[in-house]
Amino acid sequence: MVLPPLCALLVVLATWEAWVQLRDVKAYLLPAPSAVAVALAAEPGRFLEGARVSLGHALGGLAVGTGAAFVLAVVMAHSRPLERAIYPLAILVKVTPVVAVAPLLIIWFGFGPVPKVLVAALITFFPMLVNAVTGLRSIDPSAFDFLRALNASRWQIFWKLRVYAALPYILAALRISIPLSLVGAVVSEWMSGDGGMGQIILIDNGEFDTAGLFGAVTVLAVIGVVLTALVAYIERRVLFWHESSAGL
C-alpha cells in the first residue's frame, strides 16, 4: 500500500509549508516546499543532468564494488584458508573512512569519473562481501549431499545450489549498498568538480540558495527511493520461494 505513507508525506509537507508561511521563516534558513518546487522547476535541466551524472557514479560504483565483492565471496566461500587471508583486508577497507581515501584517489585518477566510481565502489564493497559469503555457504546440507552423491561438479553445485541460496543475501546486500553508493557519489563529487548532485549542492550552498539545496536533496531522495523500490520489486519476483517473501 502506498496510500498511508503518501498521506503522511503530504501532512509533513503541509505542516512545513504552513509553518514557513505563518512564521515568516527566512528563505535562506528554511524554504517552503513550494519554493523548493519552484527552484526545481526553474532549472529542470540542471537537476536532471546532475542526477544523471550522480546516478552514473553511484551505479557504476555499485557494479564495480558489489561485483568485485561477489567474485571474492565465491573464492572465500570455497576456501577457508583464503577466507581467513582475505577477510582482515576486507575489514581494513570497511573501517577506513572512504572520505579519507577519496583525495588519494583523486591524486591517482584525476578529476574525471573514475575516483567517484571508486569511492562508491569502496563503500558498497563490504556489505556485499559479507552477505554473499554467508549466502553462498547457507546451502541446505541435504540438497548438497544429494548433489554430491550424484557426483555433481563444484561448478554444477555452484550454479544449481549456491547461487540461489545466496540470492536472498545478495538482494539484502543491495538494499544496504544502494543508498551507500549515493553517499559515495555525492561525497566524492564535493571533492572534485565534474558535475553531479554533489557539485550542485556545493554551488547552491556557496550561494546561500537553500531552495536549490533542498531541490538537490529531494532529487537524491527520489533516486534512493526508486532504486530501493526496484530491489524490493525484484525480491518479490525472484524470492517467492523464500520465507522472507511471506512478509513482503
Added chain:
Amino acid sequence: MHEYASAAGSVRALDDVSLAVAEGEFVSLVGPSGCGKTTLLRAAAGLLPSKPASLRVFGRSPDEARADRTMGLVTQDPGLLPWRSVADNVALTSEVTGSRVDVAALLARVGIERFAAFHPGELSGGMRQRVALARALAHRPRLLLMDEPFGALDELSREDLRLELLRIWERDRVSVLFVTHSIREAVLLSDRVVVMSPSPGRIVADVRVDLPRPRFLAMESEPAFAALVSVVRAALGGARPVGLSA
C-alpha cells in the same frame, strides 16, 4: 573402517562391520542412535572425507561408484530446491548426470503427477519425500541409499510412503540400503534386517525376513511378522548398554 557389500562386492565400514547387499536386495540397518548406521550409509555414498580403502560398492570404491552415478540418495530432510517446481526438482538429476529422464513418468510412479507445477513449499512432508524419491530414482541407480527417509513424517504419511516404496521396489528391484529407527518398518520392507550396536559400531544380528512378497500393511498383524519383530528387538536389546536394557 572396512567393508560393506553389494552384489559384485562388499561394503565395509566402521569397526569390523561387514555387510553385503545383493543385487536387487532390500536391506535395512537398525540400531540405537550413535551406532554408526548413518555413517555407514554416508561412507557408501562417498560423502565422508576419510575413505576406507576396503569399502566397496559393487566391487569398487564409493568414489568410483559415485563417479559412475551408481547411487541415489534419499535423506530424512528431503533437501529439495525450493525455487524449483516439483518437475524441475526431478529434472535436476538429469541436468547433473546428463541422463535422459522422463519426468512425467517418474512423477506418475510416485503418485504426484498432479503436482508437477507446484513448488516444494506448497507440499506436505509426505509429498516432498515422494519428490525426493522420484529425484533419487531418476537416473536409474543400482543402489538406493535411504537415511531415515520417513522419520520426520506423521504416521499416516509414513504408512503411505512405505507402501509406495514397496510397490516401486517390487517393480524395479533396485538394491536398497535403508537406515531406520523403526523395527516394524524394517521388517515390513526388507529382505534382511541388520542390527547394529554402538561404540564401537558393529553388527550384532543379521535377520532374514522370509515374509512373502508383495507385502501389505495387514501383514503386521500376522504371527510371523510379530515373531520377526521380536527377534530384531531382542538383538537390539543385546546391543544396548547393560544398564539401559529393559
